[in-house]
Amino acid sequence: MPVSERYRPDPRFAGLGGEFADPVAPADFPKTILRFRNDRAAATVGLEGLTDAEWIAHFARFQPLPGNQSQPLAMRYHGHQFRSYNPELGDGRGFLFSQQREAQTDRLLDLATKGSGQTPWSRHGDGRLTLKGGMREILAAGLLEALGVPTSRAFSLVETGEALTRGDEPSPTRSAVLTRLSHSHIRFGTFQRLAYFDRADLITQLVDHVVETYFPHLADAPDRPTAMFAEVVSRTARLVARWMAAGFVHGVLNTDNMVVTGESFDYGPWRFLPRNDPNFTAAYFDHSGLYSFGRQPEAGFWNLQQLAACLVLVSPDQSGLIAALNGFSDAYRAALSEAMIARLAVTSQGGEADIELVNAAFKALAEGTKLDGGEALRWEPFFFDWFGGEASEARALEGPRGKLYQDPVFAAFRARLAGFAPDRPERLENPVFGQCEPEELLIDEVEALWTPISEADDWAPLNAKLARIESARIAYNLYG
Template structure:
């Protein structure tokens, strides 16, 4: 349904495109490249509802054609945007939408929502790429986008996935797919770097003014709107990465071209959720130096904000003013992660000694390779006065005595604030998910889909949409990964 209450069809998709109002230097207008005989894989009802669509209709041929790129809505102005970026800390020059095509945006009660086809064919920014995405990576992005949204973490969304039999060569021969992504904007840090490094101050200003006017209108009256923009983006980025760390999410490729100017999780490639805890875990097997390891995400986020600040410096006009904006990162991240970790432990107050309790906990988890998600979920069941009931939690540790010592200190801390078991458990279960997108769960759904059975994708999505609920009928989705999962590798290939 649209804002007037009428059903939306593929023919009358109410698209606008504010980004297309920028000068032609910012993008290339082009049509998607059709795929032969596309088919429906899965759709997100929650994402569809954001733009007034009925997910049940998305399996129809007209929507499949539209969101594969075989047909174009009458009001669409398809384009691929240009941007640049630092990749693994090295300036990579011009990049751009090498396989993504923006269809336009739809007005919603929360503001505009852009629709973008990822895998819709070659663009002028494809470089050596084929412009396609594969079924494997498209399913992963679809599931993780919606899983992150259900966890309450800022993210781009995924409307649906379509597939085709057309072969695509990656490490192996795979089949093509298209995922329809949604976000208020896909502008990135690298969008600003592009104009800075090309010494195009007017284009840099136009982009900044567009972002401020469209997405940060409250900043227009600031004494220095560009400084205010940098400070707000830095603040959002710090808070986002605090959310990642708290839930054990690893992005895998935190290049500046993958950093959202709105503070959203953007570009799901070789991501992963922490299982056996290792602060130095690298989820992207092509990241040989470990630049984007779990423990490096907070400082890399700060580094990326500095790259954005450098690009905005000609507009801000003063190094000290830019530095002042960037200085919000560390205290914002510290405040965010501290609040989230207190919530994960069911602590209602902050007290002296909490830092040591947390440090000891993570050291213990590291030494015992404890499953991150299961540990925090089961911690909610700990009873202050009944340590004999600790078995489900305690059995995760090889060194039981070390756990007992930490649990004794944790219980003492809970007693300091007169914590009551039942309400604390309920609060902890609202912040510690039971279900996350483990790599092996995604792999099982992908293998089913590659064999023509797409029910596993929809079933897994349904589980991940309620990550904090017990879902006793879906208990297997919360289990420790099987031994074969240790051999799974994810990379930048897609």
């Protein structure tokens, strides 16, 4: 097969043994229609040279990649779902397919699936994914990457020709198998399962694996569990902060949906904010608002508490775990300040100056929603209009929200912004900033993109949207 010299297989997870995963066979799908392939992501792991037929062989029929895992592995884990512990979880409709090194960074990256068939952990599920669900994950991952959020990347989507019945959308509906590329699929719930069975030996083994595989700079730490946990706290704080700056609501922040490397993944009932609303929820079944936009930091902290409770079994000094956990709040605030400064594309001044600007931005976002009946200011256009800070003032005031920004509720924000220089102002020369509106993904547009696929098998609007999101990613270049 035409892999490049950048393809470097390194299947490490399988070496942990049978307590961590189960070998499984992929479903034999009646059809394999390639709907999406992410050649930019594939190039990072040396797989962009595959023909479409080879791509389907590996990412629809799941023939092993050269030198990689000989068989897919359904990972074992437990988790809290809406804070109720569930010991019957695990990869029920997906598996770890392969692991390989990223060419530029040398990071270990997983290729894993969703909708690839039943496993020992499927319970009564069919192990499948709807085509619409696959489309939604492509969109979510694409825009989050553009907005600088650490995220898995949708790698492949293949329509599989089965008619699925679902209770939350018109059925029968079309089916698909998705492959995602991500840094890790080791969940908080992976540790929870081992703690549930009181297997301190396996927790120690998993800690060593995580440190040596993902955090090698911690290899000489005298207390590896605590050092690893502190790293996970920091990465989780960064992830949640960037969700908040992006106006993103994950929707299902269970402990099996958070990974130790601090990446966002497994996109189900996600939403982007229409406008600033701390109570905005993504999942129709989240009746209490547990995972609402404003409660996502709380959810991240609570999930870290559950991980810490597992590590108590193997850490020689519990005070270190407590100290690391208590550091989440400061780490989150610092990460949120950094993320908001990046989204406004201004140069950090550090300390209180940054904090005051961030507070002024949040206040403007909140008060701006109260104008004109609460519909005036949307989340994403605010950051688009003021990208580059004062350097974009004329653009903002001449744009579709110009009159709005002249309202007194924006005076404090504009005054704070005036003291900040633009960061890499050459970015404003990109044609994207000549447009009136940014790329958003509000629910009405998502539904509108699905309609032509559902009714006429017309993928052109989706492909055009993905091209615009990619243009935005290049233009924003948020973290250089």
